[in-house]
Amino acid sequence: MASHLIQFRSKLDYQKAIMALLEVPQGRLGLPHLQMVVTDAHISALSQAGIPFDDRTKAAKNGQPAPIQP
Amino acid sequence: MANQRPFNPEALTPFAVPWIKPNIGNWATVWRYTLLVPVEHILADGSVRTVATPEDLLNLELMLIEHFGGITTLGQCLGLGMRDPKDPVASRETNKHASYLVYAPAAPAADQYFQALRAELQDALVEAMILVERQEVLLL
DSSP states (O other): OOEEEEEOSSHHHHHHHHHHHTTOOSOEEEETTTEEEEEHHHHHHHHHHTOOOEEOOOOOOTTSOOOOOO | OOOOOOOOGGGGGGGOOGGGSOOOSTTEEEEEEEEEEEEEEEETTSOEEEOSOHHHHHHHHHHHHHHHSOEEEEEEEEEEEESOTTSTTTTEEEEEEEEEEEEEESSHHHHHHHHHHHHHHHHHHTOSOOEEEEEEEEEO
8 A cells, every 4th residue: 555645735625635535444644734645545535536636755766765755 | 502613723822832743753752642523423313413514624634733743634433422321312323523643742731732622622513522532652
């Protein structure tokens, strides 16, 4: 299960996301600047609900450790 | 019965002292608070009463993030309960809660903050009891 650092563009989108993600059993993190750390299940729920977000996850190059987030 | 009103984050400003952010590091002892905020009451007759609104949850979550640097949510939490122990059948209900985990310093200021938060939520949502738990944890 992958984790994603995502950011919302407005408080309204963040508010919609809170309600959509209530139905997801997995936990998530809330961070400053309208950011969340979420799982694949949360990403699916947001996509299904049509809530826009930016994926800030930094991918590691093959064979290298993941960079420190964000 | 008093009417519900929006949750007011400003009520917590006096309790958000600068040292309320926890020291998250190796071998740090912190207090972990679990907060359960009722979102819906589903009564025995099937009717649903909305408690915390989406705006309440937004304001609560952004306030906790600002004061503590971040939060963990556990997703929706279902629970069974009854309002009146003398009438358990008629007062039976199912509750849906939003749940939050927050790390705070092991200090009286943190207890004062969460007691004030509980009082504000109880007053705004017209709830007799908002559950706030505290556990001491050691971060390895």
